[in-house]
Amino acid sequence: xxxxxxxxxxxxxxxxxxxxxxxxxxxxxxxxxxxxxxxxxxxxxxxxxxxxxxxxxxxxxxxxxxxxxxxxxxxxxxxxxxxxxxxxxxxxxxxxxxxxxxxxxxxxxxxxxxxxxxxxxxxxxxxxxxxxxxxxxxxxxxxxxxxxxxxxxxxxxxxxxxxxxxxxxxxxxxxxxxxxxxxxxxxxxxxxxxxxxxxxxxxxxxxxxxxxxxxxxxxxxxxxxxxxxxxxxxxxxxxxxxxxxxxxxxxxxxxxxxxxxxxxxxxxxxxxxxxxxxxxxxxxxxxxxxxxxxxxxxxxxxxxxxxxxxxxxxxxxxxxxxxxxxxxxxxxxx
Amino acid sequence: xxxxxxxxxxxxxxxxxxxxxxxxxxxxxxxxxxxxxxxxxxxxxxxxxxxxxxxxxxxxxxxxxxxxxxxxxxxxxxxxxxxxxxxxxxxxxxxxxxxxxxxxxxxxxxxxxxxxxxxxxxxxxxxxxxxxxxxxxxxxxxxxxxxxxxxxxxxxxxxxxxxxxxxxxxxxxxxxxxxxxxxxxxxxxxxxxxxxxxxxxxxxxxxxxxxxxxxxxxxxxxxxxxxxxxxxxxxxxxxxxxxxxxxxxxxxxxxxxxxxxxxxxxxxxxxxxxxxxxxxxxxxxxxxxxxxxxxxxxxxxxxxxx
Numbered sequence: 359x360x361x362x363x364x365x366x367x368x369x370x371x372x373x374x375x376x377x378x379x380x381x382x383x384x385x386x387x388x389x390x391x392x393x394x395x396x397x398x399x400x401x402x403x404x405x406x407x408x409x410x411x412x413x414x415x416x417x418x419x420x421x422x423x424x425x426x427x428x429x430x431x432x433x434x435x436x437x438x439x440x441x442x443x444x445x446x447x448x449x450x451x452x453x454x455x456x457x458x459x460x461x462x463x464x465x466x467x468x469x470x471x472x473x474x475x476x477x478x479x480x481x482x483x484x485x486x487x488x489x490x491x492x493x494x495x496x497x498x499x500x501x502x503x504x505x506x507x508x509x510x511x512x513x514x515x516x517x518x519x520x521x522x523x524x525x526x527x528x529x530x531x532x533x534x535x536x537x538x539x540x541x542x543x544x545x546x547x548x549x550x551x552x553x554x555x556x557x558x559x560x561x562x563x564x565x566x567x568x569x570x571x572x573x574x575x576x577x578x579x580x581x582x583x584x585x586x587x588x589x590x591x592x593x594x595x596x597x598x599x600x601x602x603x604x605x606x607x608x609x610x611x612x613x614x615x616x617x618x619x620x621x622x623x624x625x626x627x628x629x630x631x632x633x634x635x636x637x638x639x640x641x642x643x644x645x646x647x648x649x650x651x652x653x654x655x656x657x658x659x660x661x662x663x664x665x666x667x668x669x670x671x672x673x674x675x676x677x678x679x680x681x682x683x684x685x686x687x688x689x690x691x692x
Numbered sequence: 693x694x695x696x697x698x699x700x701x702x703x704x705x706x707x708x709x710x711x712x713x714x715x716x717x718x719x720x721x722x723x724x725x726x727x728x729x730x731x732x733x734x735x736x737x738x739x740x741x742x743x744x745x746x747x748x749x750x751x752x753x754x755x756x757x758x759x760x761x762x763x764x765x766x767x768x769x770x771x772x773x774x775x776x777x778x779x780x781x782x783x784x785x786x787x788x789x790x791x792x793x794x795x796x797x798x799x800x801x802x803x804x805x806x807x808x809x810x811x812x813x814x815x816x817x818x819x820x821x822x823x824x825x826x827x828x829x830x831x832x833x834x835x836x837x838x839x840x841x842x843x844x845x846x847x848x849x850x851x852x853x854x855x856x857x858x859x860x861x862x863x864x865x866x867x868x869x870x871x872x873x874x875x876x877x878x879x880x881x882x883x884x885x886x887x888x889x890x891x892x893x894x895x896x897x898x899x900x901x902x903x904x905x906x907x908x909x910x911x912x913x914x915x916x917x918x919x920x921x922x923x924x925x926x927x928x929x930x931x932x933x934x935x936x937x938x939x940x941x942x943x944x945x946x947x948x949x950x951x952x953x954x955x956x957x958x959x960x961x962x963x964x965x966x967x968x969x970x971x972x973x974x975x976x977x978x979x980x981x982x983x984x985x986x987x988x989x990x991x992x993x994x995x996x997x998x
Contacts, residue, residue: 372831372834372835373831373834373835373838376831376832376834376835377835377838377839380835380839384847384851387851388850388851389851389853495724495977495980495981495984496973496977498980499923499973499976499977499980500973500976501927501930501931501934501948501969501972501973501976502931503930503931503934503948503951504951504965504969504972504973507951507954507955507958507965507969508965508966508969510955510958511958511962511965515958515959515962626837626840626841627840629840629843630840630841630842630843631842633842633843633846633935634842634931634934634935637934637935638955648843648846649935649936652846652850652935652936652937653936657850660847660850664839664843664846664847667839667840667843668838668839668840668843671838671839671840672838675838
């Protein structure tokens with residue numbers, strides 16, 4: 359097992375290097391060039407030269423890449439053009455918001471998708487099965503931002519049940535030691551704030567969770583159908599185990615392998631989807647941050663933000679692989 | 693009918709049906725796929741015959757005072773005169789949606805073609821040569837896949853600037869690694885198949901082996917993925933448009949761009965959001981249904997059934 363983890367970590371090195379090189383080259387491919395991009399509107403020939411001196415932009419490209427790696431390695435992503443604050447400071451406020459949203463979406467997708475797929479498989483070929491397939495197909499075909507707009511229209515505009523913008527009501531006063539507002543509310547021992555933050559999460563989480571829900575349900579259905587026909591299930595039934603025990607201990611446990619993998623693989627989809635969901639609900643997370651950065655040509659944020667999100671994505675995939683190997687011993691050997 | 697003709701027919705009937713004709717037969721029997729063909733048919737008709745179908749210019753040209761026409765409140769909903777109502781600029785929404793199909797279709801097809809052709813070439817090279825070439829190509833796809841798709845597209849549009857070509861490239865590039873991996877995996881599986889070994893052992897040369905045996909037997913997953921990728925491309929293009937990264941001219945009738953500002957008018961004019969949104973859902977659902985149908989039709993495990 360240890361060898362498997364070490365090998366996976368070694369594979370991570372070229373990916374991270376390639377990723378940093380890609381982002382590094384990308385910032386140099388921008389129409390304005392890096393110095394002007396960093397300066398934004400304030401660029402004059404002198405300030406551009408000054409920045410080029412300061413950041414070593416007049417040095418050969420491999421020297422530049424090396425110093426870029428060193429800066430990023432120190433955890434320095436530069437300063438934003440708009441607010442002149444370190445990118446990492448803003449990241450610390452934005453990232454927890456997206457994590458909170460992503461987690462809520464994943465929870466929604468899993469808690470609903472797994473039972474839905476399981477029931478569909480158990481009632482294979484009946485109307486329950488067919489309608490679950492139709493629902494999941496439609497779920498995959500609705501663009502996330504359109505679903506978000508629909509939810510906003512029905513639950514917020516028509517029914518007036520839930521808030522439509524932001525993470526928390528303006529009237530609620532809450533300290534933010536962690537920037538995970540749910541945790542902050544717990545620390546402050548403020549149930550009202552907790553409920554308010556939860557209410558703000560519901561619609562964005564449903565919108566963001568819809569595609570993962572559809573995929574989880576489909577995979578669960580397929581996995582249960584697959585396992586159901588295995589020889590060991592027939593054996594278990596033949597030796598007279600109660601049907602419920604077979605369902606839970608044999609079918610469901612073995613079907614869990616692909617389910618866990620697919621849930622882990624949703625991360626990239628969720629991070630992409632968060633950009634759109636957050637935009638609809640004006641949710642102050644990574645997504646709205648990056649979109650604002652594009653509108654204002656704040657390349658420091660884009661560069662740091664895209665690199666950060668991608669590294670997170672790579673690490674999550676690694677964790678998925680490792681946990682998969684932990685659950686499934688067959689992977690480790692090969 | 694002469695005897696010879698009758699015999700010829702019989703011979704034809706007895707000939708073993710090929711993979712493609714059988715897949716086509718099964719596809720036609722799949723009700724979901726038929727629904728998909730109908731939906732895609734609506735979409736294609738709108739795209740191809742937009743100037744004939746749309747009653748007005750999608751950009752509102754030819755109307756003297758658009759804002760006057762819209763009236764003080766935003767915005768008049770569906771009426772006999774304007775089937776899907778007017779938008780906040782006083783333009784005919786029906787005409788815009790119909791023309792929007794052109795953009796989605798054009799960008800979707802070109803983007804998918806870019807992703808598929810480049811991805812397939814790299815995948816085929818990786819799968820056929822293996823070894824170091826394979827490792828290098830696969831690590832490159834790993835790196836590309838490590839950036840969430842939409843962010844990669846956003847980054848490319850930011851670098852290239854906004855415009856139709858740029859969107860095509862951006863969406864196409866995000867699909868390259870997917871096709872590369874798919875074809876590579878498929879070729880690796882086919883390369884070791886018994887019939888390839890048999891062909892090799894009777895002395896079929898390498899290129900003929902690749903062209904006549906390996907590639908034809910590896911393409912069916914690529915065709916399925918190509919159909920599904922069209923659906924993804926339509927969504928991605930709309931997503932870029934929705935984020936304000938669509939075609940530079942905001943008057944362009946692009947479905948995603950049409951959705952951008954609609955949240956402001958949700959209270960009074962929900963049709964502004966519903967109509968372009970439904971257009972996206974219909975075309976995407978259509979391609980997804982066909983893709984799923986193709987997957988089942990081309991899957992050899994289902995052959996001979998149904």
